[in-house]
Amino acid sequence: NAGVMQNPRHLVRRRGQEARLRCSPMKGHSHVYWYRQLPEEGLKFMVYLQKENIIDESGMPKERFSAEFPKEGPSILRIQQVVRGDSAAYFCASSLQGQPQHFGDGTRLSIL
């Protein structure tokens, strides 16, 4: 079942370290989205990418967060110098243009 694959499922980092979250979209999907879910909240859009291009990053914090979707390989969400408030579940989704998004099972990031 070649669904959206996210890894790692759980990631623990100390304050000040870097976190890298990976997402491999469904086969044939060229649209990738990243969402963050804080405890007791809904899914918050972060960024929308197509191959090698950031299309919409209006939901990304201005500092420390970056995302890429290279020509080869998975999409990466990178968080530099993590802080406690970055603890959340990060979900990746992929889709075809105008079609429903298919989600991965998320990466749960915990900051010590």
Place this chain on the structure above:
Amino acid sequence: DQQVKQNSPSLSVQEGRISILNCDYTNSMFDYFLWYKKYPAEGPTFLISISSIKDKNEDGRFTVFLNKSAKHLSLHIVPSQPGDSAVYFCAASALLGNQFYFGTGTSLTVIP
């Protein structure tokens, strides 16, 4: 600014009865609406969608109703089953837009 709202954080329903989950939106440009179901420790799973040219879409036990004038949509599950117990998110977008806006979710419990 929450453009998609699910005002009921939780709902309990007896097995076999109807479950009605509600969702309101504020942006009149939204013309594509989706419902997702989420189990703990998993990513959201697409359930059903509706575009603004329709006011009803049905798929088995699941029916979505759209009231554009009220900017309101609802998901009906009939009959409800214990396996339907999950968190349900509604989402909205403009068909030509990149972002999907999610509500905060409603936790449905179906009591056997």
